[in-house]
Amino acid sequence: xxxxxxxxxxxxxxxxxxxAVCLAAIAAIxxxxxxxxxxxxxxxxxxxxxxxxxxxxTFLALAPTLRSGGHIRVALFASRLGRRTRRWLEVWCxxxxxxxxxxLAYASVEQxxxxxxxxxxxxxxxxxxxxxxxxxxxxGLAVMTVALLELLMGTLAGRMPDxxxxxxxxxxxxxxx
Amino acid sequence: xxxxQIGAVLLIVLFxxxxxxxxxxxxxxxxxFIALKVFTGTPVDMVLGTSVWxxxxxxxxxxxxxxxxxxxxxxxSRLSEDMFAGLAPWLGRLPGRxxxxxxxxxxxxxxxxxxxxxxxxxxxxxxxxxxxxxxxxERMIIGTLAGSGTLGLLxxxxxxxxxxxVSAEVSIxxxxxxxxxxxxxxxxxxxxxxxxxxxxxxxxxxxxxxxxTLTEKLRGSGRLIPVILLxxxxxxxxxxxxxTPTEAAAVGVAGSLLLSALTGTLTWATFxxxxxxxxRTSCMIGFILxxxxxxxxxxxxxxxxxxLAQWIxxxxxPVYALLAALMVLFLIxxxxxxxxxxxxxxxxxxxxxxxxxxIDLLWFGIFLVxxxxxxxxxxxxxxxxxxxxxxxxxxxxxxxxxxVPFFLILLGAAAIITAFxxxxxxxxxxxxxx
Numbered sequence: 001x002x003x004x005x006x007x008x009x010x011x012x013x014x015x016x017x018x019x020a021v022c023l024a025a026i027a028a029i030x031x032x033x034x035x036x037x038x039x040x041x042x043x044x045x046x047x048x049x050x051x052x053x054x055x056x057x058t059f060l061a062l063a064p065t066l067r068s069g070g071h072i073r074v075a076l077f078a079s080r081l082g083r084r085t086r087r088w089l090e091v092w093c094x095x096x097x098x099x100x101x102x103x104l105a106y107a108s109v110e111q112x113x114x115x116x117x118x119x120x121x122x123x124x125x126x127x128x129x130x131x132x133x134x135x136x137x138x139x140g141l142a143v144m145t146v147a148l149l150e151l152l153m154g155t156l157a158g159r160m161p162d163x164x165x166x167x168x169x170x171x172x173x174x175x176x177x
Numbered sequence: 178x179x180x181x182q183i184g185a186v187l188l189i190v191l192f193x194x195x196x197x198x199x200x201x202x203x204x205x206x207x208x209x210f211i212a213l214k215v216f217t218g219t220p221v222d223m224v225l226g227t228s229v230w231x232x233x234x235x236x237x238x239x240x241x242x243x244x245x246x247x248x249x250x251x252x253x254s255r256l257s258e259d260m261f262a263g264l265a266p267w268l269g270r271l272p273g274r275x276x277x278x279x280x281x282x283x284x285x286x287x288x289x290x291x292x293x294x295x296x297x298x299x300x301x302x303x304x305x306x307x308x309x310x311x312x313x314x315e316r317m318i319i320g321t322l323a324g325s326g327t328l329g330l331l332x333x334x335x336x337x338x339x340x341x342x343v344s345a346e347v348s349i350x351x352x353x354x355x356x357x358x359x360x361x362x363x364x365x366x367x368x369x370x371x372x373x374x375x376x377x378x379x380x381x382x383x384x385x386x387x388x389x390t391l392t393e394k395l396r397g398s399g400r401l402i403p404v405i406l407l408x409x410x411x412x413x414x415x416x417x418x419x420x421t422p423t424e425a426a427a428v429g430v431a432g433s434l435l436l437s438a439l440t441g442t443l444t445w446a447t448f449x450x451x452x453x454x455x456x457r458t459s460c461m462i463g464f465i466l467x468x469x470x471x472x473x474x475x476x477x478x479x480x481x482x483x484x485l486a487q488w489i490x491x492x493x494x495p496v497y498a499l500l501a502a503l504m505v506l507f508l509i510x511x512x513x514x515x516x517x518x519x520x521x522x523x524x525x526x527x528x529x530x531x532x533x534x535x536i537d538l539l540w541f542g543i544f545l546v547x548x549x550x551x552x553x554x555x556x557x558x559x560x561x562x563x564x565x566x567x568x569x570x571x572x573x574x575x576x577x578x579x580x581v582p583f584f585l586i587l588l589g590a591a592a593i594i595t596a597f598x599x600x601x602x603x604x605x606x607x608x609x610x611x
Contacts, residue, residue, distance in 0.1 A: 020456045023242050030239065030427035034420070047236045050423065054242060055234035058463030061456050070457040071200045071464060072515050076557055078198035093199050100207050104225055111226035134230060 008150055012063045015143055019061035022053045022136075029053070045126040052133035059140030063147035069163035083160075090161055094152035101148055105141035112138045178216075180484035187212055187481070201518045202461075205468030212475035224474055232470030233463055236423070237343050242459035243426035244334040247433050248290035249451040249458075254437040256404065257303040260285065263401035266394040269385045273375035276313060276321050277368055278304050283325035284364045285401075288408040289433070290329050291336035293516070293553045294560040297326025301568050312383040316579040317374065319569060323561045323576060324583025325367050327550035330516065332360035333412055334426065337549055340462065340517055341542045344469060344524040349422045350415050351605040352542050357412070358600050359543055359590065366586050374582075403439070407432045416608055462517055469521035482526050486533040499534055500595060503527065504548055504588075511552020515560065519549055540594075543601040547591045554580040554587075 033046035065071055078089055112134045114120075121127035151161040178186075187208055194204035213221045232238075260282040268277040282300040290296055301322045308318045330337045333353035342349040375382045389397075411429045414420035420428065437443040476482050489499065506527075510519045523545060531541055553561045556577045565576045594600050 016453070016456070019460065020452045023246065023456050023459065024452060026239055027243055027246070027427045027430045030243075030423055031431060034424050034427065047239075047423075050239045051234045051236040054238050054459075054463070055230070057242060057456060058233050058460050058467070061460035062464060065457045065460045065464075068457065070461050071202060072461060072518070073198050073200045074195050074513055074558070075198060076513065077196060089198055092197060096194075096199060096207065097203050100203055100210060103210070103222070104206065104229065107222040107226040108229070110222055111230060133234065137230060137233070 005150070008146065011143060012067055012147060015060045015062075015140065016064035018136075019057045019064070019140075022057035022060065026050050026053045026057070042125070045122065045124040045128065048122050048124050048126075048128070052128075055133065056136035056140075059137040059144075062140050062144035066144065066147050066151075067163060087155060087158075087160060090155050091152065094148055094155060094161065098145060098148040098152055101141060102145040105138065105145045108134065108138040108141055180479070180481055181488070183212075183216055183479055184481045184485065187479075195514070200464075201514070202464040202468035205465065205472045205518075205521070209468070209471030209473075209475040212472075212479050217475070217478040219478060224478075225471055228470045228474040229467045232343075233467050235343065237349060238339070238463070238466070240334070240349065240422040240426040241336060241339045241343075241462060242455060243423065243430050244291045244336060244339070245458050245462075246452065246455035247334075247426065247429040248292055248295050249455045250430070250433040250437055250448075251286075251289055251404075252295055252299055253447045253451050254433070254442045255400075255440045256286065257299050259400040259404070259440075260300065261303045261307060263398040265386070266389050266397050269388075271368075271372060272382070273317075273368075273371035274313075274382060274385060275304075275308055275311065276317055276371045276375070278308075279318070279321035280325040280364060280367045280371065283322070283328050284332065284360070285404065285408070287328040287330075287332035287360065288412060289334075289404065289429070291334045291339070293327045293329040293550065294564045296329030297322055297561045297564045298568065300326065301565060305568055314378070314381040315569075317371070317381075319565055319571065319576055320579040320581075320583055321367065321371060323554045323565055323580040324586065325364070326561045326564070327553045327583075327587065328360055328363060330550050330553070331356045331363065331543070331546050333357065333415070334422070334429070335546065336462065337516055337520060337546050338542060339422075340466065340520050341524065341545060344466065344473070344521055345528055345538055345542065347538050347542055350418075351539055351608065353412070353422065354416055354605045354608055355539055355543050355601045356546070358604055359547070359594055362593065362600060363587070363590050366590060367583065370582060370586055400440075403436050407436065418608060465517050465521060469525055472521075473525040476525050482529040485526070486529040489530050490533045494534075496534055496536065497595065499530075500536075500544070503531075504591065507545065507548035508551060508555065511549065511558075512555050513558055514552075515558065516549035516552055519552060520545060537598070537602060539605065540598050540601050543594060544591060547587055547594070551584055551587045551591075554584050 029046050029050055033043040036043050078086060081089060112131045115130040115134055120130040122130060155161055190211060191204060191208045194207050213219055213224060261278060264278045264281055265275055268275060271277055279300055283296050286296045286299050305318060333356050335356055338352040338356060339349055342352045410432060411425045415422055415425045507519060553559050556562060556573055562573050562576050566573050
């Protein structure tokens with residue numbers, strides 16, 4: 001169990017790093033495009049690639065953002081409950097979250113497979129096979145489902161999820177928004 | 178079931194999900210899922226995949242993570258100190274003296290940051306202890322910080338305007354430029370209130386600082402020049418049509434990295450932390466947009482927004498009455514939801530109604546953002562209140578009470594741009610490209 005937890009934490013960490021690299025790559029490719037334009041050159045499909053990187057960064061960061069309490073929720077009522085009731089509320093949130101995000105992950109895996117099967121490519125100068133940029137979305141959502149499931153199991157076993165400290169969530173939002 | 182009954186059911190489900198503490202993004206996804214599954218006969222998995230992919234892989238969303246990152250870099254730089262040292266020497270003679278540092282500092286930081294809480298935190302971190310030490314009236318220190326921090330949402334670059342622009346399909350460049358004059362109007366209104374208040378409460382303003390020579394003043398402000406240049410490069414290039422908002426944002430990231438390298442605050446640790454925080458914040462926003470896109474598509478299938486639009490149109494409400502009703506709705510939502518959720522809910526459900534009333538969507542974006550600014554200072558959920566609670570250690574209700582005059586000024590500003598819509602929509606018409 002402990003090994004599994006450690007392996008999953010490493011997976012979330014890897015996703016966080018990849019997401020950050022994707023974000024930095026957006027800036028890099030846009031700047032490269034702007035500089036190239038001054039010399040009359042064109043970075044092919046820079047706009048489309050920037051869009052794909054936004055998607056990759058967003059979805060890869062889902063699970064690590066969940067762990068650090070970065071996703072916004074209305075904690076108004078939850079924070080007033082006693083510990084016991086609160087734990088059941090967390091079970092409800094995590095349970096429904098696992099189902100819904102799991103279904104979205106399934107839908108996006110299906111999307112990747114369809115794009116692969118029907119050889120869809122991106123419009124623009126550089127025809128990119130669509131399954132490539134769609135893959136990080138499916139992967140990120142799958143990891144998010146696993147993260148929700150892991151927290152659900154932990155909460156059922158009696159541990160409060162580590163994002164659930166409302167003070168911490170607020171501190172995170174302060175830094176971000 | 179009639180369309181309005183379906184709407185009522187979905188609304189109840191949405192508030193149950195949100196109220197029970199389910200993450201905003203997942204709540205939106207859930208309501209969209211239920212609407213698709215129960216009220217339409219579409220293949221839900223196909224719709225889900227394409228709408229989420231389409232909304233997040235969009236090129237028009239690219240400025241969002243970049244501007245968030247730029248704000249993070251500057252948040253960790255010395256800007257907070259520089260802002261105080263650069264502005265304070267010039268404001269000592271105005272009634273209200275250094276309280277104006279909060280308003281002007283927020284206005285300037287808002288022009289490099291797209292977020293209200295970050296603006297509030299950056300300016301407040303330095304000026305709150307400094308002003309308190311000098312004996313300024315605490316209610317006014319807190320009120321000016323809470324109120325003018327909200328400028329981060331309106332003055333470009335603005336995360337909120339990007340979210341609105343992406344989900345309402347309005348040009349982000351034009352929205353940014355439309356936010357400039359209303360933002361300036363708010364700065365003037367806030368400063369006028371500070372002056373008026375200090376003239377009426379002379380005993381509560383501490384004596385002026387020892388006077389400085391012009392050279393000393395200029396030296397203090399010198400460090401602000403790079404920031405001003407950065408603002409000019411980012412907003413100016415969008416206005417002049419030299420750069421798209423995404424290019425301007427990428428230049429802004431490069432510029433702020435350079436700036437923090439020059440002031441010696443750029444280390445591997447601050448770079449990594451800034452990038453990590455930016456990734457997390459953009460992920461949080463992107464996930465909400467993804468959930469909202471499912472809700473929007475589901476709403477389209479159920480026909481609810483157009484049904485609502487027809488219903489409202491059939492009542493032949495005057496436009497002002499409709500706007501007043503919407504403002505009340507935004508304020509109620511804003512008490513419980515964060516600004517981004519208010520914006521995406523609005524664009525999913527209310528926009529057809531607004532269009533049916535022939536309201537300009539560019540103008541409406543500014544109106545909506547001012548409403549969201551007010552939500553930042555209303556309890557129980559108001560992000561500026563949370564920031565100031567952390568900064569001052571005061572109770573959230575005391576902070577909210579100190580913010581009331583600024584809340585009313587924001588309401589007044591919404592009324593002014595309703596009476597004179599040109600304040601928002603004139604400047605974008607002068608842009609060379611739009």
